[in-house]
Amino acid sequence: MPKLFLLLIAVCDFWGAGAQSTSRWEKLQGSVGLSLLNGQSGVSGRLGLEAGYELPSRFSAHLGVALDYYYLRTVPVFFEIQRAVSRQPQHFFAYAGGGMNLAWPTQEERNMGGGGWGIATPVAHRSGLFTQIGVGRTMGKQSGRGFVLRLGHSFKSFSETYAERIWNGSNSDEASRKNLYQLGMLECSLRYML
Amino acid sequence: MQQFGQPLCPDNIINRISMQISRFLLSIVAAMVLSSCLKDEVRQQYTFFRPVYKTRAEVRSEAKSTLPVAIAMPGKLFIKGSYVFLNEVDKGIHIIDFSQPSSPKNLAFLKIPGCVDMAVRGHFLYADCYTDLVTIDISDPRQVTVKKFIEGVFPHRRYSNGFVADTNLVITEWSRVDTVVRMKAGDGMSWNNPRVFMAGDLRSQGAMSSASPGVANGVGGSMARFGLLDDRLYTVSWSDLKVFNTSDPSNPAYVSTIGLAQGDIETIFPYRNRLFLGSQTGMFIYDAINKDNPRRMGQFTHARACDPVVADDTYAYVTLRSGNRCVGNLNQLDVIDISQLTSPKLVKTYSLKGPEGLSKDGSLLFICDGSDGLKIYDAAKPENLVLLKTIALSDTYDVIAWNRIALTVAKDGIYFIDYSNPTQAFVAGKVVISKS
Numbered sequence: 260m261p262k263l264f265l266l267l268i269a270v271c272d273f274w275g276a277g278a279q280s281t282s283r284w285e286k287l288q289g290s291v292g293l294s295l296l297n298g299q300s301g302v303s304g305r306l307g308l309e310a311g312y313e314l315p316s317r318f319s320a321h322l323g324v325a326l327d328y329y330y331l332r333t334v335p336v337f338f339e340i341q342r343a344v345s346r347q348p349q350h351f352f353a354y355a356g357g358g359m360n361l362a363w364p365t366q367e368e369r370n371m372g373g374g375g376w377g378i379a380t381p382v383a384h385r386s387g388l389f390t391q392i393g394v395g396r397t398m399g400k401q402s403g404r405g406f407v408l409r410l411g412h413s414f415k416s417f418s419e420t421y422a423e424r425i426w427n428g429s430n431s432d433e434a435s436r437k438n439l440y441q442l443g444m445l446e447c448s449l450r451y452m453l
Numbered sequence: 454m455q456q457f458g459q460p461l462c463p464d465n466i467i468n469r470i471s472m473q474i475s476r477f478l479l480s481i482v483a484a485m486v487l488s489s490c491l492k493d494e495v496r497q498q499y500t501f502f503r504p505v506y507k508t509r510a511e512v513r514s515e516a517k518s519t520l521p522v523a524i525a526m527p528g529k530l531f532i533k534g535s536y537v538f539l540n541e542v543d544k545g546i547h548i549i550d551f552s553q554p555s556s557p558k559n560l561a562f563l564k565i566p567g568c569v570d571m572a573v574r575g576h577f578l579y580a581d582c583y584t585d586l587v588t589i590d591i592s593d594p595r596q597v598t599v600k601k602f603i604e605g606v607f608p609h610r611r612y613s614n615g616f617v618a619d620t621n622l623v624i625t626e627w628s629r630v631d632t633v634v635r636m637k638a639g640d641g642m643s644w645n646n647p648r649v650f651m652a653g654d655l656r657s658q659g660a661m662s663s664a665s666p667g668v669a670n671g672v673g674g675s676m677a678r679f680g681l682l683d684d685r686l687y688t689v690s691w692s693d694l695k696v697f698n699t700s701d702p703s704n705p706a707y708v709s710t711i712g713l714a715q716g717d718i719e720t721i722f723p724y725r726n727r728l729f730l731g732s733q734t735g736m737f738i739y740d741a742i743n744k745d746n747p748r749r750m751g752q753f754t755h756a757r758a759c760d761p762v763v764a765d766d767t768y769a770y771v772t773l774r775s776g777n778r779c780v781g782n783l784n785q786l787d788v789i790d791i792s793q794l795t796s797p798k799l800v801k802t803y804s805l806k807g808p809e810g811l812s813k814d815g816s817l818l819f820i821c822d823g824s825d826g827l828k829i830y831d832a833a834k835p836e837n838l839v840l841l842k843t844i845a846l847s848d849t850y851d852v853i854a855w856n857r858i859a860l861t862v863a864k865d866g867i868y869f870i871d872y873s874n875p876t877q878a879f880v881a882g883k884v885v886i887s888k889s
Contacts (some may be wrong), residue, residue: 297491298491298493299491299492299493299637299638300493300638330493330638412490412491414490423499425500425501425502426502432502432629434499434500435499435500436497436498436499436500437497437498437499438495438496438497438498439495439496439498440493440494440495440638441493441494441495441496442493442494442638443490443491443492443493444491445491
């Protein structure tokens, strides 16, 4: 996973360097940003990297990866389509996308439980889906760089399976429990265009 | 000035208002959609046991002997003469004739709903039937007769793992149910909540007992909650000791309940006017010279673990086990000097793999050591145990060594191990456990 991050950073640097020598709306774009996530389970954050490619009719296609800490640490890898209102440096746009939500639990999340007895149960996590939709506005672009403010909704899912002992009155038996999480959250992000 | 024929509200005003209304409605719809999309749901797929109830009268009418049935979930063992009484957890008791250890015969099955403990005195069997103590005449194992019920003496059997049964009815079965529920993520499943459920595994053995003149008591093992000492039946629950007078074996009488402040009690092992109680935090010694009012003499404490105990005149042997409901990280045998009952002292600790039940016959010590199998030690010098033989069996958890036959309960069967020559001990016979 860290290798993937390094690769994306390198790719974004490459695109960013290219963008400096030409006008804003280049064929290739990169952005890095921080999102504030708010859902039923509380407030959390997401770090993201995105690389985009301009398409006709003010559309652009983007590939992104993020490090999401909402409820469970996961790594969404997604494809996104954006459509700008205009070609002006400052413009509104709408976006929608989806992809895989790769589960990357922390050590603590991999061994839940404990209770009063100090027994931890290993948990197997499986990846799920990731989607996002919303609107945004590019701001303060100068020299091919600028900020982007986005507001939208994102959704991620994953599942966990763990063994548990179930009680039948005087004895216990081994069983497994599978939890499929479907988490929806409001996302407000600030990104910097490379 | 307004001209004749001109509408009162110009089109552009109407358009503005309608746009404002549209925006307002759109924002409300957006808010509603977003709020409905901000739910954190979890779809839980799991299995649980659901209780099946019967009336007390129905339960009692079912206490009878039937044709032998396959052993599926064996519990405690008890030996009387050439018969093995093997508990089928919560269902009843298998009676197995092992007069020929090489070809043991499953004779009959006593249906006793809610039975997990038992003891045999003379030709009477005492067993728990959920909250009641039932006395059964087993002179003819194939045609037993229920003699008496003593109601409500085991109130702790009314509930389990936080589940409280309807007090007017009796839980006779637990049906396994697979289910799927949807709930808000985090409800009842917080990271801080224990997701490991306590496994109140009561699988254990009967307690060895001494015989009194006239009426012989059976022989049990190290993990029982029932123990016979002469003409008294002692039973332990989590935190109390009950005394029953069995001087008339067919008509036992409740005598008293003695509160055990320490709690965590799991086993009782009577030996020569002493009661050795095993708890998760230590071993407690009670003097039973006054049969109806045993008195605490001493204790030996240890780290929290499951700890069946057996004893002889001078030493007590305690196995400590971790895993499942047995918390901690100890897997060992503690040999304890009990020559001074008021101040037992640790002699030596031996490391083991996953010890469960144990038994002692003369200078031989038998230990069920989990997946390692049954281990036979020369315990002539407790400070220097010598391993004589290991019988490789899968997941052993219970043993009674008696009269050169070690009855051992393992994952796949009840083994009859001939230890006439301990170094050459061998499996003489077996009764298969059917997991179907």
